[in-house]
Amino acid sequence: MTTNATPAGKTTPAEAPKPSPATSEDLLLEVTDLKKHFPVTQGIVYQRKVGAVRAVDGITFSLRRGETLGVVGESGCGKSTMGRVVSRLLDPTSGTIRFDGRDITKLSQRAMRPLRKDIQMIFQDPFSSLNPRKNVGAIVSAPLHLQDIATEHGTKRRVQELLELVGLSPEHYNRYPHEFSGGQRQRIGIARALASRPKLIVADEPVSALDVSIQAQVINLLEDVQAELGLTYIFIAHDLSVVRHISDRVAVMYLGRIVEVADQVRLYEQPMHPYTHALLSAVPVPDPVKEGKRERILLYGDVPSPLNPPSGCRFHTRCWKAKEMCKTVEPPLLTIQPGHQVACHFPEERTLI
Amino acid sequence: MTVPLEATASDETADPEAIYQGVGAVEGRTPWQIAWLRLRRDKVAIGGGGVILLLVLFALLAPVLTRLEGYGPYVFHQNLIDPTFQTPLGGFGGVSSKHWFGVEPGTGRDMFARIAYGAQVSLLIAVGATAVSVFLGATLGTIAAYVGGFADTLVSRTMDVILAFPYLLFALALVAVAPDFNRKLLLILIIAGISWPYIGRIIRGQALSLREREFVEAARSMGAGSWYIMFREILPNLVAPILVYSTLIIPTNILTETALSFLGVGVQPPTSSWGEMMSEAASGYFQIDPAYMIFPGGAIFITVLAFNLFGDGLQDALDPRSSRR
Numbered sequence: 001m002t003t004n005a006t007p008a009g010k011t012t013p014a015e016a017p018k019p020s021p022a023t024s025e026d027l028l029l030e031v032t033d034l035k036k037h038f039p040v041t042q043g044i045v046y047q048r049k050v051g052a053v054r055a056v057d058g059i060t061f062s063l064r065r066g067e068t069l070g071v072v073g074e075s076g077c078g079k080s081t082m083g084r085v086v087s088r089l090l091d092p093t094s095g096t097i098r099f100d101g102r103d104i105t106k107l108s109q110r111a112m113r114p115l116r117k118d119i120q121m122i123f124q125d126p127f128s129s130l131n132p133r134k135n136v137g138a139i140v141s142a143p144l145h146l147q148d149i150a151t152e153h154g155t156k157r158r159v160q161e162l163l164e165l166v167g168l169s170p171e172h173y174n175r176y177p178h179e180f181s182g183g184q185r186q187r188i189g190i191a192r193a194l195a196s197r198p199k200l201i202v203a204d205e206p207v208s209a210l211d212v213s214i215q216a217q218v219i220n221l222l223e224d225v226q227a228e229l230g231l232t233y234i235f236i237a238h239d240l241s242v243v244r245h246i247s248d249r250v251a252v253m254y255l256g257r258i259v260e261v262a263d264q265v266r267l268y269e270q271p272m273h274p275y276t277h278a279l280l281s282a283v284p285v286p287d288p289v290k291e292g293k294r295e296r297i298l299l300y301g302d303v304p305s306p307l308n309p310p311s312g313c314r315f316h317t318r319c320w321k322a323k324e325m326c327k328t329v330e331p332p333l334l335t336i337q338p339g340h341q342v343a344c345h346f347p348e349e350r351t352l353i
Numbered sequence: 354m355t356v357p358l359e360a361t362a363s364d365e366t367a368d369p370e371a372i373y374q375g376v377g378a379v380e381g382r383t384p385w386q387i388a389w390l391r392l393r394r395d396k397v398a399i400g401g402g403g404v405i406l407l408l409v410l411f412a413l414l415a416p417v418l419t420r421l422e423g424y425g426p427y428v429f430h431q432n433l434i435d436p437t438f439q440t441p442l443g444g445f446g447g448v449s450s451k452h453w454f455g456v457e458p459g460t461g462r463d464m465f466a467r468i469a470y471g472a473q474v475s476l477l478i479a480v481g482a483t484a485v486s487v488f489l490g491a492t493l494g495t496i497a498a499y500v501g502g503f504a505d506t507l508v509s510r511t512m513d514v515i516l517a518f519p520y521l522l523f524a525l526a527l528v529a530v531a532p533d534f535n536r537k538l539l540l541i542l543i544i545a546g547i548s549w550p551y552i553g554r555i556i557r558g559q560a561l562s563l564r565e566r567e568f569v570e571a572a573r574s575m576g577a578g579s580w581y582i583m584f585r586e587i588l589p590n591l592v593a594p595i596l597v598y599s600t601l602i603i604p605t606n607i608l609t610e611t612a613l614s615f616l617g618v619g620v621q622p623p624t625s626s627w628g629e630m631m632s633e634a635a636s637g638y639f640q641i642d643p644a645y646m647i648f649p650g651g652a653i654f655i656t657v658l659a660f661n662l663f664g665d666g667l668q669d670a671l672d673p674r675s676s677r678r
Contacts, residue, residue, distance in 0.1 A: 089573055116576035129567035133384065133589040143575040176383055192571070 027098075028200060028232050029063040029086070034095035036078075036085045040307065054306045055081040057256035058095070060333065063200075068226065068233040070247030070264070072240055072279065074303055078256040079236045080124075083202045086234065087119045088112050100199060117147040117196035124205040126185035130177040136163070136188055137173040143196040162191040165228075166221060183214035187221065194225060202234045207242060215239075219246055240283050244268055249339075252276050255314045256306055258333060262340040272336060272347035274319050313345065321346050388593075391670040398666020404659035412476050415469035422453060422463070426470045427623050430461030440642045454648050458638045464648055467625040471649065474626040475656070478540050479606040485545035486606075487552055487599050491588065494556030499564050499583045509557070512550035520547040521612060528618040536620055544609050552598050556591055563587050593671035600664035604657035611653055627653050 037052035055078040063069050071079045084090045086097060088104060096105045104115060120143070123129035130139055140159045144151060151158040160170035166187040177185055186206060193201055203222065207215040223246060226233060237243050243250055244264060251261045252275065260273040271277055274297075281297040299318045304310050310317050316326040325345055333343040382390075392398055411418070419425060433441055433456050441456045448455040454464035497508035524543050531539055563569065564587060572586050607627075613619045614628025615635070622629070627649040634646035 084570075087574055089570060110578075113576040113578070116574060119574070121571065121574045123567045123571060125567055129571050131568040131572075131586055131590070133592070135383070142572065142577075146572075146576045146581070178384065179382070189571075192575075196575070 026064045027062050028065045028067075028100060029234075030096075030098040031062065031086060032060050032096045032098075034059050034082070034085060034097065035093045036081050036090060037093045051307050054256050054309060056085060056092075057306075057309070059253075059256075059258045061251060061258060061261060063232055063234065065199075065232055066226075066230055067249065068235055068247045070243035070250040071234060071236045071253060072238060072243050072250060073253035075238065076303060076306070077253045078306070079238075079253050080204050082253070083121070083204045083234060083236050087121055087200075087202045088116075089121070114147070117143065117149065118199045120193040120196065120198040120201050122186075122189055122193050122201060122203040122206040125209050126182050126189055127177075127209075129189050130185055132177055134176075135173070136168075136175050136177070139177070139188060140191045140195055143192060147196050149196055158195070159191075162195055163188075165194065165225060166191045167217075181214075182210050183218060186210060186214075186218050190218075190221065190225070194229065197229070198231070200232045200234070202236070204236045205238070206235075208237065208239065215242065222246065240268075240279060252279065255303060255309055257314060257343065258341075259315065259344070260340075260342045261333070262337075266337070266340050269351065270340075270349045272340070272342040272349060273315075273344045274321055274346075275315050277350050313343075315344075388670045392666060395666040395670065397662050398670070401659045401662030401664075401666065404655060405663055408472065408656055408659065409476065411469060412472035415466075415473055418469050419463070419466040422451075422465055424452065424463035424466055426462060426466035426625055428462060430456055430463070433461045434459065440638070445644045448644065455644050457633075458642050458645055464645075467630065468627070468648055468652055471625040471627045471630060472652065474537065474620055474624060475607055475610055475628070475653075478537060478544065478610045478620075478626075479603050481537075481541040482544035482548065482606045482610075483599050483602045485541060486549035486602065487595060489545065489549040490552030490554075491556050491591065491595055493549075494553040495560045495583050495588055495591070497553075498557045498560035499579065499587065505557075508553070512553050515547060515550045518547070520609075521616075523547065524609070524613055525616060525618055528613065540610060540613065540619065544606050544613075548602055548606060548609070552595070552602065555594055555598060559591055559594055560587050563590055597664055597668040597671060600660055600667055604660040604664075607653065607657055607660075 034056055035054070035058055036056040037054050039049050040051040040053060041047040042050045057078070059082060061069065071082065073079050081090065085092045088097070088107070088109075092105055096103060098104070099115070100118065102115075104112065107115070134142075137156065137159050140162055141155045143149070144155050144158065156173065160173060163170050163172055168184060168187050168191070172180075177188070180188065186209075190206075206222070207218050210218060219242060222233070222235075225231065233246070235243060235246055247264045249261060249263050250267045251258050252267070252273065253259065254275050260267065260271065260276045262271075267276065268280065271280055278297040278299050281295060285291045285294060297320075301318050304314070304317055310327075311330075312328045313319070313322070313326040313331050316322040319326065323346070329345070331343045331345045333341045335341050336347060424430075430452075433443075433452070435441070440458050441461065443449060443455075445455060452463050452465065454468055456463055457467065493508045497505040524547060527543050528539065531543075533539070564582075569582055569586055572582050577586070610619060610626065611628030611631060614626050615632040617632065619628050619632075620626045630649040631646060631653070634642075634649070639646040
């Protein structure tokens with residue numbers, strides 16, 4: 001399921017990037033023009049709204065069943081906020097989210113509750129995402145209790161099956177989080193996310209807090225359970241190589257917007273957006289000869305404030321190709337090649353890795 | 354705050370490698386077991402805890418103990434009182450093998466029995482008031498922190514107002530005004546009413562930091578409601594500060610009850626309480642019969658000290674970051 005999604009996008013040019021009505025059956029998630037603005041207020045008694053942090057500012061993407069969408073970008077580009085809005089932990093400011101054929105944008109937190117078993121999250125910090133006062137059994141079985149999910153052989157048996165699935169011993173049932181290492185804790189978090197048999201898992205930097213050898217284990221585990229249970233992932237990370245390994249498609253975000261989406265092979269081998277070029281040129285290549293010859297693109301300055309994003313193309317303040325037009329006209333996310341969308345006035349193909 | 358990392362590192366039975374390879378059934382330790390191990394090493398705290406246990410036993414067994422001695426708390430012994438000075442006959446307040454703590458001046462009632470029954474009253478009021486104030490403080494503090502907004506403003510400002518009151522005057526006025534349905538219950542409610550903001554503030558502060566932790570978000574993403582998150586996810590993490598502040602509030606409440614009884618609005622005669630005895634002694638007897646003040650005063654001193662030492666030790670044991678071992 002995961003493997004044929006990638007070549008399908010690349011080899012059959014006939015397939016439209018925007019889903020035709022026939023394929024919309026396969027779409028698990030459709031996000032249209034999603035925005036999340038955090039109000040900035042001033043004043044003590046009367047809180048006057050003086051501005052808004054445009055953390056997510058109009059993003060559109062869709063996700064097929066069984067697919068993994070990697071989301072990359074600098075710190076503060078809104079990727080984590082996007083994950084939390086999609087899973088409705090935060091309320092969107094505008095836009096629509098269709099999950100499994102149903103519009104969940106406007107559902108209240110209460111109405112959302114039964115749906116939460118289908119959308120689960122894996123969190124970044126395994127030391128903070130597990131309640132230190134609960135044992136593993138209570139943590140992993142919480143979704144079962146909260147969603148009233150009946151289990152065939154009892155909750156304990158199900159939890160122990162889940163622990164085995166993520167590579168922990170069933171004997172760990174009565175242990176507390178402090179007795180585990182970071183990688184093991186992340187496995188507990190994954191077991192918890194899997195407990196309610198979700199359809200979509202939003203993984204928010206699930207391996208960023210782990211050291212490299214453990215990262216590989218956890219990523220392989222995520223791939224294994226995806227193959228086994230037919231899961232769909234939104235995989236948020238800032239590590240490009242990790243995203244390349246696990247994703248079918250990759251979206252690059254900059255300052256609250258998606259600047260480029262393509263399937264994994266295309267994005268890494270023929271990136272079109274200058275920001276993607278810059279990101280990829282920063283990835284070290286484990287070959288000193290190649291590394292020495294490689295072209296480095298250095299970006300100057302910081303990411304502009306999402307309080308007051310630049311006009312036109314948001315990247316123009318740091319882009320070496322920026323022309324007058326970039327300052328005034330915002331580039332739409334256009335399909336350049338089937339399955340490859342870029343938001344740039346002057347896209348060009350470039351090989352960087 | 355509740356992840357005892359150092360404790361894990363020194364935990365020789367839970368070798369991380371052994372867990373990783375899933376070797377055998379390695380016994381794990383709950384956070385409570387670790388706290389108990391740390392507490393057990395603290396001799397002073399264990400001493401304080403032992404004294405507390407003895408005091409509770411002393412209060413509970415008051416009827417048995419007084420029968421053992423042979424005199425009830427309300428029986429007058431005029432024959433043991435010097436008719437001129439109204440002081441007990443014999444040295445040190447009339448201490449003898451029959452009356453272990455001597456007798457009360459004026460009436461000749463047995464002091465041991467009165468101290469024992471007074472312990473019941475003092476501990477009941479102090480523990481009862483603590484229970485009510487901890488319940489109020491923990492519930493309202495958690496709600497204020499988690500719900501935020503108007504609820505937070507309401508609870509926080511209420512706490513500020515109560516803390517700004519001169520509590521003793523306030524309590525005096527309240528006891529005087531309130532209908533006298535059950536003096537002990539009234540005292541419990543009034544003492545709780547003035548002491549809950551102390552614990553409420555601490556709980557609110559802790560809950561504010563806990564609600565930003567990812568496990569709260571994780572609970573929401575699993576479909577948990579606000580009540581579940583507040584009382585099943587956040588509050589269990591606050592049991593440690595709640596326990597510590599309870600043991601530290603109990604002695605304060607004993608002193609408050611003593612102060613109120615001393616000022617004449619505590620339990621009513623003939624019921625005895627330590628504060629009431631102190632008050633009687635202070636009304637002039639203590640110059641000619643110091644033992645009358647020393648026994649209840651000593652009881653209060655020992656109780657308050659024991660609770661404070663135990664509370665301090667508990668705090669160190671439950672907080673893995675504390676330097677004192």
